[in-house]
Amino acid sequence: MGTATTLPHFDGERDVISCGEGRDRVIGDVHDQIADATPANPNGSCERVTRTQAESPAEEDKTQSPPEDDKENS
Numbered sequence: 001m002g003t004a005t006t007l008p009h010f011d012g013e014r015d016v017i018s019c020g021e022g023r024d025r026v027i028g029d030v031h032d033q034i035a036d037a038t039p040a041n042p043n044g045s046c047e048r049v050t051r052t053q054a055e056s057p058a059e060e061d062k063t064q065s066p067p068e069d070d071k072e073n074s
Contacts, residue, residue: 005024011029015032017032018035021045023047029050034049
C-alpha cells in the first residue's frame, strides 16, 4: 500500500510529474505535465490534480536554495 503525498509544483517552470502508488495530490501550474497522462485520463496515476497560478519569480526565489538559483542563472 502506498502513502498519500502532496506534490507542489507551481513555480512557473515546466515540470514532468510522476505520482505512482498511493493517494497523490499534485498542485501544479499550467506549464506542468503529468508523466503518464492521456487524453482519456488527464490526471494519469495522480488521484487529484489542481492547477494554480504560477508563483512570481520573487516568490519562487523564497522557496529555492541559493544553489538552485545559481543553476538557473548560469
